Amino acid sequence: MKPEPSPDCTETPETKDSRRGFLTVAVAGLAGIALAPGVRLMEIAQAAPAATPAGSMPTIATLPTAQAASAATSASSGANPQVRWGMLINSGKCASGCTDCVTACNTENGLSGGTLPTDSQWIRKLEIKEIKTGKIQSLPMLCQHCAEPPCVDVCPTGASFKRADGIVLVDKHTCIGCRYCVIACPYGARSFVHEALTDQKPDVPRGKGVVESCTLCVHKVDKGENTACATACSDAGHGAILFGNLNDPHSDISKRVASYPSRQIREDLNLNTGVRYSGI
């Protein structure tokens, strides 16, 4: 780098004065415009009644976790880090054309059930065909609730987050709808809400302009219940979906994972998914 000589681009005094005048007015104006709404909002906030009423809806992260068996509980502790919620799906027991899990999920979470390219689908049935032999397999694909979720890594605001018990969720207050997580998900698990929603379920927050995906029925799980898809599958007698605590060696899912071969989809990505599959 050469040392800086006297400037080669010079300005006339009139240019400088008019520039300075313009800049002064512009900066003052912009500062005023930027600060005024903030000042007004602070006035409003300080004038508002303090504290939310007792009956207001708690956030998902602070719902009480009342479990059977292994999980320790407390009224407002949030997710239990000792627990790792997971799912084992037996593709061998999954019939092509059966969509009981999809229907149950739609009903439970207030999804439209539509299959237009803009409709949200939290769980879907994949039909997988071996090209040479023509053999067809079927399995449900949903959010895999990875231990190393790419969607959480890429979210600029941290709206996409992983709970201590392994459930990956979207904070609908913080999501700005950038859709980066939709692109980042290796499983195509995420959907973007393209229009205003009606008939929503009170336990399932959704909204236009934000991203969503399978919540592992967190509102049910936190009450000690099973997920809608697993319940529907077992009620119908198929028994392809097993939900439980992977960290509890005595749970059904742990015993099966320990006894029979199972794997994760796109294992090479090393995401340590909570959803495992057998029979593929």
Next chain:
Amino acid sequence: MKIALRELHGNSPGYYLLLGGLALVTLIGLGAAWYMEHHGHIVTGMTNQIVWGLPHVFAVFLVVAASGALNVASMASVFGKTEFKPLAPLSGLLAIALLLGGLTVLLLDLGRPERLIVAMTHFNFKSIFALNIILYSGFMGIVIAYLWTMMERSMNRYTPLAGLLAFVWRIALTTGTGSIFGFLVARQAYDSALLAPLFIALSLSYGLAVFVLVLILACRGSGRPLGDALMARFAKLQVIFIAAGFYFVLVYHLTNLYFTKHHDFERFILLDGGLYTAMFWLGQILLGSVLPLVLLLHPRIGQMRRRIAASALLVVGGGFAQMYVTIIGGQAFPLVLFPGRQVSSSFYDGVVSAYLPSLPEWLLGFGGIAIAGLIVLLALKFLGFLPERLDDAACQENNVTRVPPPASETA
């Protein structure tokens, strides 16, 4: 003779017509954004398979061009090419204007654009997107400071430092922009460290092309002379930058062709992807790389000034095509969950997704360009950004390091 910077004088109707036109396009773009936000993205062509559409193509192009537009100033302040010093302020101005235009489009395409304050107060620092937000904001501040050191005589001695900081920051920024895609392990089109340097090369090419177009327009519109020597320098630089971008594209595809697991994706882009294949070969390669190189290198095609302007336009057009293939084509190709098997579902697994940009998306994209144009026009008029004269004589006296050979054709 020192080259003075002067604001535009006079009241040419052409200027006000252009200003009015850009203001109108901006307003229409803002209206389109309001329409999209009010009704939701259902009114666009975007779906759950193609979540980033045409607005992102415009926005990423503008952001990449913005960082490259600063290159002229960097050459002057950091690399000692003092002949570009008179153009350094315009370069900085263009960088800011293009970035603002691109960021506006990006912001207004969000599902919840009113949550910008959330984006500015909640940062996941592992997210390259969040880091980019910091890089973009910082870039504005740094370039404004850089401009100040150039325009305020008493601060001139800080220009090399400010220029160096701006240069390093812009490399980081463009690396970040390329890494938005490069860090995505999920998709066949991305998941490559090569995307970051590719975007650096593209930024040089796109940025210079836009800068040259703006300079030609500004000088022609204000009647200020623009010399052949300077244009010849730009032509040479443009050749190098186009070649650099082309090199990275070549390496990217060659490498992918070596990976059997990427063969389906390469076949899609290079052979049977329909619109994407056409945009790649015709838009990105032919119009965006080969034709401009021919125009700039062939000794006897026509007048140099027109060749350079035509090349710049082609580079910009090819750049849009390249962004379309990268961003939209990368999403259109399905995720590979079960390699070697055919997959189908109700969520469009296993098929190439369709996408047709809607009118609001086009309007928003052009609105972003108009915003950049407005900023440049207003700054040129009211602040001294445009050199009074850039003809050969003035440039030569102004410390040109080499005198180019006499041109065989007139400007």
